[in-house]
Amino acid sequence: MRYHPAASFLIAVLVALALPACGSAKLTLKKIGQFDHPVYVTGAPGFPKLLFVVEQPGRVSVLRDGHRLAKPFLDIRSTVGYDGAERGLLSIAFPPDYATSKSFYVYYNDEAGNIRVDEFMRAGATRAALASQREVIGIPHPENANHNGGQMQFLGNLLYFGTGDGGSAGDPPDNAQNKEILLGKLLRIDPRPSGGRAYSVPASNPFVGKPGRDEIYSYGLRNPFRFSFDTVTAAQPRIAIGDVGQNKYEELDYTTVAAAGGANFGWDAFEGFAPYTEENSGTPDPGGTTKPIFAYSHSRAGDSCSIIGGYVVADRHLPSLYKDYVYADLCEGQLRSLTPHLKRASGDHEIGLSVTSPTSFGEDDAHRLYVCSLEGPVYRIVQP
Template sequence: MSGRAGRRAVAATVCALAVSALALVPSAGGKPGAGGAPSASAGDGGSLRTGDGKGGFRLVDIGHFSQPVYVTGPKGAGGRIFVVEQEGRILALRGKGKPRTFLDIHKDVEAGGERGLLSVAFPPDYGKSGRFYIYLTKPGGDIAIREFKRAGRRQDRANRKSGRTVLTIEHSKYPNHNGGQLQFGPDGLLYIGTGDGGAAYDPDENAQNRGSLLGKLLRIDPRRNGDRPYSVPGSNPFVGRDGRAEIYAYGLRNPFRFSFDSADGSLLIGDVGQDRYEEIDYETLDSARGANFGWDAFEGTHPLNEDPSPDPGGTTKPIFEYSHAGGNCAITGGYVSRDRKIPALYGRYLYADFCKGQIRSLVPRPGRASGDRSAGLPVKSGISSFGEDSHGRIYVANLSTGKVSVIKPKGRRK
């Protein structure tokens, strides 16, 4: 065995041994970024103001949890915040009240490394329909998207018996690159971010294969349609063409976290890199339709030097990348802040690196981001996710400390 195949086999073995922590973390190393997208190493640039006065903000802990990997506060939930624990539980929290178990399906989940219960999404009509969706890895490693319903009018309890499988994606070969994000887009449809299937350098070439659902952004209507568990919008780019109809965009490595700007519906993806670069992709829903984000021909804006896949041409470049210099390892994508009570962050995209104790922000623009800098907030490494509630407040979940926090204006005590 030689060349790329040999390197991939070694990388797969190393990967299997390295998933004792949340294995968003690829190997560190590399050079400072260069290319079409602006590049940085965490620590570059200035800090946003966090002291008292106009524009100041701070982190306020809302609770400690067991391996929190996602947090969200949807409309129609009576002001509740939902925290996803990797082992298979979702807890509901309202105000200063005690967290209550909303859903416990830990017996149905294979957790550890990158696997587990990874996110939850609530549709725009959640207040009326009570339905919601979860992204999990089943025993054996396959990805499952499942639907559940709230237990009648009880806002803090789901009906476990209401569960049904919407979609299953085979993912048993390697334990990493499971993706994990669900989001309802501004069009009311469910978007699903899947990883490329695992190991390193995409050994099965899934990301560029439009016949595979791995390494993709999928778009479906998750509601049951007759005897079909879901339906595919006719406007999806590969309906009636060469490729799976569920695919909305492709060429992704591990889009563990992506989001939509609540102001204009723009799509932002934090795609975890291989050995050298992490990237942020930014597109309108229209420009993302059918987009090829380049993996595994490119890592960030850089052609992959390890016997790369042929350049597919016409790839969509990230608006920002940063290198693994200084101990960076894996991006945790976040949200564009639309909290008008914090003008210093308004319109800025917040993100972190899993291996760095730092939250950063930038201004996303078509083609190129600007103003990347530290938010100056006191955090430790291990940030697994950001979240957003119906008021535009931004939350931070930390897998290492178990803390879930909210960003609030400085001086506010409520």
């Protein structure tokens, strides 16, 4: 994610209402609470009444039946390296068996700026056990404060998470294309301890037994700050990655999860559909890259800067958005949707809702859709 210089000065949330489409009711935003720099919101399997909001300085707040509880679910502010920009506590993920395993995972920067994925256990439905903290994986990221990635998602029992390229214009170390480095990648692991190790790697990962780190599932990413799985469009699950661009283009990568295994999404040879020829360029076209299905220019709205990847809508109570992909741009604020296809997207348009400095979308256990604002509000998208 890239923060716009003016973002911290924006305090008003502008909400524009969409005209009804095909006779359906208009979309609205329902505020569920005010938080401290919220960057992610999600539900947890087996706990339909709970909603968790990740606050970037290092807390996870919890709501029960729509009401925020006085005490946070988790508070690790003392160990999170929050810098007021891109570093901090960035996401939380609950495995499918969370109700019985009690384990969950957080993605954050430590005080040195390095990326950490840690496991915790819950002490109760609304309280984590701090003493249970266990490091799953650490990834060096000390040189630049930006391009941290930050999204985690479970698909089955495997944890997928996206890392940024390490920062600096044009990826001068070529981290994203280097399969011996875990930066600029989509990684896939089983986060539970195994064989004396903190985690294990599925034997089906594409680089197991080949040159490259076993944890890598896809590569060639600049800053996949937000991604999600699409399990409603087709029987075979798909993945949608909002990859933040450099100076010209923002892109959406969308393919089947199976096809993403071993895929090279092109950075830093390409930015969007275009060859990248700016700062620290020189990476030749590696050939065989997976092209985005959609890209937009920073000139689209005059101040576009950073795609905020969203979700293919699975909530049937949002009929005008159902099976469409909803996303935003940090600097534009307008929420938008498009129809994703494996080759190209179609029908990109504003949906008539606007949020100041959107940082993330999220889903609860019933697939209801939410959006976070850097300024503090978190909203549920509703269609009365």
